[in-house]
Amino acid sequence: MSWIKIGLLVLGAYVYSAASQERRCRCLSTDPCWPSLDTWNQLDASLTGGLVPVYPPAKPCHGDNINQTECQIVHDRWFDGYWRSDQPGALISMNFEILPNETWGCQLNVSSSWPCSQGNLPTFAANVSNVADVQKAVQFASEHNLRLVIKNSGHDYIGRSTAADAFSIWTRHLNDITLHDAFVPNNTNAAPTTAVTVQTGVRLIDLYEATAHKDLVVVAGAAITVAAGGGYIGGGGHSPISPIYGLAVDNALQFTVVLANGEVVIANDAMNPDLFWALRGGGAGTWGVVIDVTLRTFPAPNVMSSVLFIAAHNDTKSFTSVMTKFIELQPQMSKDNFTGYWYGFNKTLAFLYIGYDLNKTEATTRMTPFLNFTASVSGPPPQYIVTEFPSWAAFLETTWCPGGTCPSEGGQTALLASRLIPLDSFDQPDALGSLLVDISSDLDVTGDTMLGHLVAGGEVVRKDPDSVGVNPAWRKALWHVVLTGAQFEFNATAAQRKKAGDRVTKLNSKLIDFTPGSGAYLNEADIQEPNWQQSFFGSHYDRLKQIKNKVDPHHLFICHHCVGSEDWDASLNCPAK
Numbered sequence: 001m002s003w004i005k006i007g008l009l010v011l012g013a014y015v016y017s018a019a020s021q022e023r024r025c026r027c028l029s030t031d032p033c034w035p036s037l038d039t040w041n042q043l044d045a046s047l048t049g050g051l052v053p054v055y056p057p058a059k060p061c062h063g064d065n066i067n068q069t070e071c072q073i074v075h076d077r078w079f080d081g082y083w084r085s086d087q088p089g090a091l092i093s094m095n096f097e098i099l100p101n102e103t104w105g106c107q108l109n110v111s112s113s114w115p116c117s118q119g120n121l122p123t124f125a126a127n128v129s130n131v132a133d134v135q136k137a138v139q140f141a142s143e144h145n146l147r148l149v150i151k152n153s154g155h156d157y158i159g160r161s162t163a164a165d166a167f168s169i170w171t172r173h174l175n176d177i178t179l180h181d182a183f184v185p186n187n188t189n190a191a192p193t194t195a196v197t198v199q200t201g202v203r204l205i206d207l208y209e210a211t212a213h214k215d216l217v218v219v220a221g222a223a224i225t226v227a228a229g230g231g232y233i234g235g236g237g238h239s240p241i242s243p244i245y246g247l248a249v250d251n252a253l254q255f256t257v258v259l260a261n262g263e264v265v266i267a268n269d270a271m272n273p274d275l276f277w278a279l280r281g282g283g284a285g286t287w288g289v290v291i292d293v294t295l296r297t298f299p300a301p302n303v304m305s306s307v308l309f310i311a312a313h314n315d316t317k318s319f320t321s322v323m324t325k326f327i328e329l330q331p332q333m334s335k336d337n338f339t340g341y342w343y344g345f346n347k348t349l350a351f352l353y354i355g356y357d358l359n360k361t362e363a364t365t366r367m368t369p370f371l372n373f374t375a376s377v378s379g380p381p382p383q384y385i386v387t388e389f390p391s392w393a394a395f396l397e398t399t400w401c402p403g404g405t406c407p408s409e410g411g412q413t414a415l416l417a418s419r420l421i422p423l424d425s426f427d428q429p430d431a432l433g434s435l436l437v438d439i440s441s442d443l444d445v446t447g448d449t450m451l452g453h454l455v456a457g458g459e460v461v462r463k464d465p466d467s468v469g470v471n472p473a474w475r476k477a478l479w480h481v482v483l484t485g486a487q488f489e490f491n492a493t494a495a496q497r498k499k500a501g502d503r504v505t506k507l508n509s510k511l512i513d514f515t516p517g518s519g520a521y522l523n524e525a526d527i528q529e530p531n532w533q534q535s536f537f538g539s540h541y542d543r544l545k546q547i548k549n550k551v552d553p554h555h556l557f558i559c560h561h562c563v564g565s566e567d568w569d570a571s572l573n574c575p576a577k
């Protein structure tokens, strides 16, 4: 090794430790170092949308002077995903609104003596609506060493968009959509392509509407109130069309990001390419505040079909044989351009599969081997409906918005665990079928479910695993399987919630054992994922961590089981000892 190299290593170690030394416990709203009201007022005045207080969604129904109009709105919209995703202090999975050690914080339908605590929610949020607002908020957090979170739609299944006594950057009002006929990423000679630039807070339903009516498709998720450019894109983004065109991150051409030092940068193949790589699947909330992302668009298919299938059995043998056949035929269904979602519960297999660019005749023909098989299984005959849609827009409108309303739920409890199931596991349909039936029967005891996603395979596995930062386990996977563990009541104690979480963690360990070397999708995963660096990032972890330490040396952006978070203690407020 040359002296120059050694010199660089020493210098590197010095710079690194200098940076680490500047990491100190965050200043919380309970600490004397928390900025004074005057200082907050100055920030408030400098932001277009001001600073907003963050409070639990049920707060208007508590206290001495209840405004009945406001409280009624809370009652009416408690389970409404649109309403929740529009509040700086409401989360889609409400169990993350409270502290892990608390029995339900601030609730509806409880006696007036029930206290309304701030729980796990931040103290103030910057209501940002342009780049300059974001820069000011980031600089403020950095200057005052605050615990910082970014809250977008609040869909995160691990509660990463909230933290107690913290300062929040609320991105819902970064909401523009721009369509391009011929987009060329800055400073590149890339061939022009059709694309759409979405600001981080745009809802998927709005992105779908803006593109589908122009006969364009874009790779985006199934939940319409998820934000297009926040956690979804940062984690990788699976979609009902990812098997056709790849994950959302495989179609991201460029990002605009505000970094921890307040600088606004473009990340693409030519500008900040390392950051660009990390932003594509290395997890959100880690690199900076994403302002916008530009995604490739594609011509819409001429026709779409869906297959809705339900086989309810009352004996394990029939359920197992249907599951096993379903597994055996998955690789072929994937080649046949089916994608979609299935449920396993109460000895029932139910699925909604999409035949991409297939008419009804083709979809039915391609499904026939499975339908014929299930018709021969003892028990009640399965039910299915094959539907054809004349356009992509018609498919979306009917499927996402039945009867003209586009429902989106929120306000439930959720603790998940999940696994990416590799293609080679489908070579053992008997073993995988028995395992899933076994796990499903355990979930039945508490009324939980197994949700399978046929969103990998196809183009997802054809991409170079190292082309983007996302978990390379995606490049070998066909299914993403999620186990839910959510059956605890609003007033469950911390211990009861822990029990529900432990239960699903334990069940998931069977899937982990069955798929050694695979991983989990960090956006729909277990909050207590064992060996999470390997599971969420695989062989990409070390490179991601290097990029993290380069772009955010003081770790302003830290979240649970995000890259670099092992350098922090469990509260994420102090450097790890």
Ligand SMILES: Cc1cc2nc3c(=O)[nH]c(=O)nc-3n(C[C@H](O)[C@H](O)[C@H](O)COP(=O)(O)OP(=O)(O)OC[C@H]3O[C@@H](n4cnc5c(N)ncnc54)[C@H](O)[C@@H]3O)c2cc1C
Binding pocket: 092, 149, 150, 151, 152, 153, 154, 155, 156, 157, 160, 161, 171, 200, 220, 221, 222, 223, 225, 226, 227, 228, 229, 230, 231, 232, 233, 234, 235, 236, 237, 238, 239, 284, 285, 286, 288, 289, 290, 291, 523, 524, 559
């Ligand atoms: C009902 C439901 C259905 C879902 N369906 C799908 C699906 O089909 N496909 C799929 O891939 N996923 C799906 N998800 C998972 C979804 O991708 C994650 O919940 C994701 O974290 C949501 O991101 P968000 O920004 O909307 O939510 P938030 O909870 O607001 O944010 C999530 C994380 O991203 C960070 N973040 C948000 N905005 C920014 C920003 N501008 N810059 C930097 N960091 C940011 C937050 O700090 C947090 O860490 C679903 C989730 C739910 C609840």
Ligand SMILES: *[C@@H]1O[C@H](CO)[C@@H](O)[C@H](O)[C@H]1NC(C)=O
Binding pocket: 048, 049, 050, 052, 127, 128, 129, 173
């Ligand atoms: C946030 O800012 C936006 C845009 O500036 C504004 O329309 C909205 O009313 C603000 N929201 C709150 C709660 O202050």
Ligand SMILES: *[C@@H]1O[C@H](CO)[C@@H](O)[C@H](O)[C@H]1NC(C)=O
Binding pocket: 067, 068, 069, 070
């Ligand atoms: C109650 O809240 C509504 C909606 O925010 C507001 O218009 C009204 O003035 C409030 N009433 C009182 C008495 O404060």
Ligand SMILES: *[C@@H]1O[C@H](CO)[C@@H](O)[C@H](O)[C@H]1NC(C)=O
Binding pocket: 099, 101, 102
């Ligand atoms: C819960 O944890 C917080 C710290 O996260 C602590 O301040 C509080 O006292 C705990 N509450 C209970 C009831 O244990």
Ligand SMILES: *[C@@H]1O[C@H](CO)[C@@H](O)[C@H](O)[C@H]1NC(C)=O
Binding pocket: 078, 108, 109
């Ligand atoms: C509150 O009670 C009403 C009436 O029983 C019920 O309809 C509503 O779903 C409850 N809300 C919550 C959040 O539990």
Ligand SMILES: *[C@@H]1O[C@H](CO)[C@@H](O)[C@H](O)[C@H]1NC(C)=O
Binding pocket: 186, 266
């Ligand atoms: C990126 O390209 C666009 C369109 O050509 C241009 O308007 C913009 O100024 C460029 N930005 C940077 C930072 O180069």
Ligand SMILES: *[C@@H]1O[C@H](CO)[C@@H](O)[C@H](O)[C@H]1NC(C)=O
Binding pocket: 314
């Ligand atoms: C299902 O099976 C159980 C146990 O074999 C039996 O008790 C029950 O009656 C059956 N239910 C139906 C709807 O057939």
Ligand SMILES: *[C@@H]1O[C@H](CO)[C@@H](O)[C@H](O)[C@H]1NC(C)=O
Binding pocket: 312, 313, 314, 346
């Ligand atoms: C499970 O299915 C049986 C019929 O096989 C039905 O009788 C029962 O109600 C179902 N249980 C649940 C919880 O849905």
Ligand SMILES: *[C@@H]1O[C@H](CO)[C@@H](O)[C@H](O)[C@H]1NC(C)=O
Binding pocket: 244, 335, 336, 337, 356, 357
């Ligand atoms: C699947 O879809 C892709 C993209 O539209 C197409 O190229 C391919 O021919 C289709 N395959 C089948 C078997 O229909």
Ligand SMILES: *[C@@H]1O[C@H](CO)[C@@H](O)[C@H](O)[C@H]1NC(C)=O
Binding pocket: 359, 360, 361, 362
């Ligand atoms: C369905 O698609 C196939 C293949 O493109 C075509 O041959 C057939 O004519 C179509 N059938 C109908 C009813 O449109």
Ligand SMILES: *[C@@H]1O[C@H](CO)[C@@H](O)[C@H](O)[C@H]1NC(C)=O
Binding pocket: 368, 369, 372
């Ligand atoms: C499915 O069953 C039908 C009617 O029993 C039969 O005509 C057809 O050949 C079968 N198709 C396959 C692919 O097994």
Ligand SMILES: *[C@@H]1O[C@H](CO)[C@@H](O)[C@H](O)[C@H]1NC(C)=O
Binding pocket: 489, 491, 492, 493
């Ligand atoms: C929670 O509330 C239910 C009624 O909704 C009650 O039956 C149950 O005992 C309560 N549990 C606890 C732990 O307080």
